[in-house]
Amino acid sequence: MDAVTNDICGLFFLYGHKGTRKNFVWKILSAAIRSKGEIVINVASSGFASLLLPGGRTAHSRFGLPIIVHDNSTCSIKQQSPQAELLSRAKLIIWDEAPMMHMYCFEAVDKIMKSILD
Template sequence: MSRSQTGSMFDNNGFFLNASGGTGKSFVLNMLLDSVRSQGKIALAVASSEIAATVLHGGRTAHNMFKIPVMEYNEIRSCGIKKNSELAKLLKITSLIVWDEVVMANKNTLTALDITLRDVLENDKFMGGIVFVCAGNFRQILPVIRGGGKNEELEHCIKLSYLWEGLTKLEMTENVRLKTNYVRNKSFAKNLLKLGTGESGPVYFLENFGISVKTREELVNKVYDDIENNRLSASYFEKRAIISPTNDDVDSINSMIYEKSEEEEEVAYNSVDTATENDTDI
């Protein structure tokens, strides 16, 4: 907060908030954003993923906010922000940038933002002199590299960026969730944290952890029971979901569910982004 109030007079205006799940990271980030904005200043909130962005007040993805090119990471050199653009004018009066789930971000995207801000703001300090607060948890997913393995993921991690040395590291360690009555299985939550830090051995699921199924058909029948009578019920589908790590499995399971709920002939609607006739008719 003191950095955002004093502008770019400090060289070390970058912070990394290391926080595992349940320590209140999102609460702190939103508190920072709201506090700066309540003073009439500009605070931009971004995240590496779309879902994480929705947690932040006024959050957007970093790619959307800063015009980061969508290309192979080793080809990214700068962001698509022009000096005379409206976004450039906004950045010139910005006091704070918050980037959540930065651990997921490829270090080249952060480098591109740093280079762009220094150029657009004509300030050679870290991130162009804007106070930069990033947050994340190294227990979670690292940058995804197409066709890459563990070494490639580590190579593109923020810890191996020159920016890492310029960040002041702060840490949140007290897990609020474990102190509330809302966590049904606190021992499982504790073991999950130990697993993330390499302190735990094998993970054993309790007998009442969930229902075991042997086939996809059984899984679909358990989750989407009585789908034939609820195929038009929004509330029915809102309370059910099957999560899969691969798109192939998603397509396969979706097809199975659709076949169970299908009653009428399938109709495909194709979208278009150009007018085929008179523009005034649109």
């Protein structure tokens, strides 16, 4: 919460075994930030996990990731699009089950975020 409140960019991992209430933490973080009128984007690596997050979608759907990724993969989000605007205004992006994704997915999202935020 401190990082979000003070606009400190960062990457944080929450790791825990099944049943350790990780989704509870995501829901509390989302609710606390949204209660201040800020935008939180919840994504997950699988469709089932995305259903457990408030307003959740799959990472492929939200970021326009290709199903088959490679080292030159890019997201299908266009500059000046409503999706690009949403990403640029988001205070927090929660990505559940992130370790299940290939590193090329993160590299593609990193490219689009740099492009949008420049």
